[in-house]
Every structure is written in C-alpha cells, then in structure tokens.
Amino acid sequence: MITGRKIILVLITALVIVGCSSSSDDGPSSKTDDFNRGALLTNLVDNTIIPAFEDLQVKLLALKANKDVFIVAPNQINLEALRMSWIEAYKVWQSVEVFNIGKAEELQYSFQMNVYPTNVLDIENNISSGTYDLTNVNNNDAVGFPAVDYLLYGIGNDDMAILNKYLDIKYKNYLADVIDQMASLTQIVLDDWKTVYRTTFVNSIANTATSSLNKFVNDFIFYYEKGLRANKIGIPAGNFSTTPLPEKIEAFYNQDISKELALEALNAVQNLFNGKAYLSATIGESFKSYLNHLDRNDLVGLINTRFDDARQKIEALHDNFNIQINTDNTKMTQAFDALQLTVVSLKVDMLQAFNVSVDFVDADGD
Structure with a gap:
C-alpha cells in the first residue's frame, strides 16, 4: 500500500535528483x-x-666584490659603489622570493634574505660581541637585504658618520659576514636547482597536495597575498593595525627605492602568471595557458586587468613610501585594495579551476 508519506518521499527524491543534475550546467566549464x-x-x-x-x-657576487673593496678602503666612492650593487641585487630578489620551494624551503632561505623591518638592536649586539651565528633563526631579522640596508644607510646620521663606523673592524666583519652568507645561501639553492631538484620538480605532474604544481601555485598565491600585498603595502599603510606603520616599509633606510621594489615584485608576479621568461621575450606554458586550456579565458582577462589596475595605483604613489604614508596614506590603502581584488581571483577562482586546495593558513581574515 502506497501511503501519503511514501509519495512525499518519492517526490522529494525526484526533486533532489533534478536539482543536482541541472546545477552542473550553470557553473564553469x-x-x-x-x-x-x-x-x-x-x-x-x-x-x-x-x-x-x-x-x-x-x-x-658583484655586491660581495664591492664589499671587499670597501672594507679595504672605506671611502665615499667605494660606499656609493657598494650601495648601487646592493640596490641592483635587491631588485633582482623581487623575482626570486616567490620560489620558496625545494632547497629554499628546506633552508628557510627567504627568512635569511628579506625579513623586515630589520632588528637594529640585534645587529648592534652582534657587532659589539663579535660572536654570532647568522644562520640561527633568532638572527633572521639581523641578516639579509634589510640588514645591509641598515649597515649602508642607517648606522650614522650622514655618510661621514657611516664611514667613520667602518674604522671599527667589528663593523667591517659583520658587513662582510652578512653579504657572504647571502651569496653562499643563494649558490646552494641555485646549485640544487641545476643538479638535483630540477628533475624532481618537472617530473612531479600529478594533482596531489605534495606535487610540484600544487605546491608552487600555493606558494605563488601566498607570496602575492603576504609578501607583496601585505608586507610591501598593507602593513605599512595600517590595513592590519589601528594606525599606519611607516617604519615597516621595505628598504626603510633607503626609502627612495620602496616603490621601485614593489613594482619589480608585481611585474615578476604578472610575468610568472603569463609565462613570460625572465629577462627575455619567450612565452611558455603558464597559469594563463592552463586557464585558457580549461576555457577560462574570462578569468585570465580579469586577473591581468586587476594586475594592471594595481600597477597604476602603485605607480601613482611617491617613490618613498614613508613620505607617501605620512602625507597621503589614502593612496597607499587604495593600492592595497587594488591588490586585494586579485587575491580573490587567484585564491578562489584560479584554484577552483585547477582543482587545487589552499595549503596555507590565512592569518589576516581575507
């Protein structure tokens, strides 16, 4: 006997089946x-x-060579040459920091190269004592590019005072040790890519949590969201605090390059997305071509438009982010907002298209 209750259950089951079958026609390809x-x-x-x-x-290596010359003869000409080589290396670093995978991840390479703001007290204590382990995690904020920034621009009120510091062998030794470590670590990571890890990386083609593409696309998004959007713009602008924090800009002691570094980083990210080779016009397979293959040309266009919009906002800022924050911080927060729009496209839409899960914890509520 078919009861009224059974008829209702049959109808509900039929509606669920129809609903599930029709929903697949409304989403992405x-x-x-x-x-x-x-x-x-x-x-x-x-x-x-x-x-x-x-x-x-x-x-x-050019930075290291100029450091060697400066230590022998700490004069204005050699200081300027050393500073210029530091700037050139720092600009290239913006294209490398995103690759926190393989040997770089194992060594915590990025933490030994670009933790900012640098800790002046730790640096001065290290110099004073003359004994230190620069590889210790407690010294992550006393080494790398930010530490050299302080040592070349911040240890005196003017260039004469800075040069006078280098009459002390302890300052010479610390500068030398920090720069030598940067070159040594980079050589280790580079050698691993060229010998062992390249083969491992390119052969890991599965779609699993530990496969190369899944890990790297997460690293790419994490760097964009944290390393670029938050660290370079959002934190100094005060997006994560009650007041702006201009002392947390990148290159705090040579503030005139803060915008240049941010633009270098954004250009590197967009080139990675589009498959453009480093320092050449070669275009290869990329996140862009992967999305196009999945018929998500719309998402490719949206992401590149948002990258371009963010670049326009950053280009409108003062070369010196400290000045920008203290004179018109609204433009800094607008740049942050423009960068944030791309986070959604990358972290939600692109990962869904690739069927890849987020593997990092979001700490700032986005």
Whole structure:
C-alpha cells in the first residue's frame, strides 16, 4: 500500500535528483583537465627560476666584490659603489622570493634574505660581541637585504658618520659576514636547482597536495597575498593595525627605492602568471595557458586587468613610501585594495579551476 508519506518521499527524491543534475550546467566549464603540467613546470624552471637565481647570484657576487673593496678602503666612492650593487641585487630578489620551494624551503632561505623591518638592536649586539651565528633563526631579522640596508644607510646620521663606523673592524666583519652568507645561501639553492631538484620538480605532474604544481601555485598565491600585498603595502599603510606603520616599509633606510621594489615584485608576479621568461621575450606554458586550456579565458582577462589596475595605483604613489604614508596614506590603502581584488581571483577562482586546495593558513581574515 502506497501511503501519503511514501509519495512525499518519492517526490522529494525526484526533486533532489533534478536539482543536482541541472546545477552542473550553470557553473564553469567541466572540460576534462588534460593539460600538460610537465610543460608548465619545465618552462617555469628553465626560463624563469634558474635564470632569475643565476642573475641574483651574479648581482650578489658583484655586491660581495664591492664589499671587499670597501672594507679595504672605506671611502665615499667605494660606499656609493657598494650601495648601487646592493640596490641592483635587491631588485633582482623581487623575482626570486616567490620560489620558496625545494632547497629554499628546506633552508628557510627567504627568512635569511628579506625579513623586515630589520632588528637594529640585534645587529648592534652582534657587532659589539663579535660572536654570532647568522644562520640561527633568532638572527633572521639581523641578516639579509634589510640588514645591509641598515649597515649602508642607517648606522650614522650622514655618510661621514657611516664611514667613520667602518674604522671599527667589528663593523667591517659583520658587513662582510652578512653579504657572504647571502651569496653562499643563494649558490646552494641555485646549485640544487641545476643538479638535483630540477628533475624532481618537472617530473612531479600529478594533482596531489605534495606535487610540484600544487605546491608552487600555493606558494605563488601566498607570496602575492603576504609578501607583496601585505608586507610591501598593507602593513605599512595600517590595513592590519589601528594606525599606519611607516617604519615597516621595505628598504626603510633607503626609502627612495620602496616603490621601485614593489613594482619589480608585481611585474615578476604578472610575468610568472603569463609565462613570460625572465629577462627575455619567450612565452611558455603558464597559469594563463592552463586557464585558457580549461576555457577560462574570462578569468585570465580579469586577473591581468586587476594586475594592471594595481600597477597604476602603485605607480601613482611617491617613490618613498614613508613620505607617501605620512602625507597621503589614502593612496597607499587604495593600492592595497587594488591588490586585494586579485587575491580573490587567484585564491578562489584560479584554484577552483585547477582543482587545487589552499595549503596555507590565512592569518589576516581575507
């Protein structure tokens, strides 16, 4: 006997089946994902990662050579040459920091290269004592590019006072040790890419939590969201605090390059997304071509438009972010807002298209 209750259950079941079958027609394309991940990874390594690390190492060796000259003769001419080589290396670093994978992740390379603001008290204590372990995590904020920034621009009120500091052998030794460590660490990471890790990386083509593309796309988004959007713009502008924090800008002691570094970082991110090779016009398989393969040309266009919009906002800022924050911080927060729009496109829409899960904890509520 068919009761009224059974009839209702049958109707509900039928409605659920119809609803589920029709919903699949309304979302993004369900095209089979047969994209050649290996080609993307190969292009990434051979045309961007290794060339960028090679260029960074060339710049760091030039920095090291100029440091050696300066230590022998700490005069104004040699100080300027040393500063210029530091700037050139720091600009290249903006194309390398995103690659926190493989040996770089193992060594916590980025933490030993670019933790800012640098800790002046730790640096001065290290110099005073003359004994220190620069690889210790407690010294992460006393080494790398930010530490050299302080040592070249911040240890005196003017250049004469800075040069006088280097009459003390302890300051010479610390400057030398910090720069030598940067070059040494970079060589270790570069050698690993060129010998062992390249093969491991390009052959890991599965869609798993530990495969190369899944890990790197997460690193890419994490860097964009935290390393670029938050660290370079949002934190100094006060987006995560009750008041602006201009002392937290990158290159605090040579503030005139803060915008230049941010633009270098954004350009590097967009070139990675589009598959443009480092320092050449070569275009290869990329996140862009992967999305196009999945019929998500719309998302490609949106992401590039948002990158371009963010660049316009950053370009409108003062070269010196400290001045910008203290005179018209609204423009800084507008730049942050423009960068934030791309976070949604990358972290939600692109990852969904690739069927990749987020593997990092979001700490700032986005």
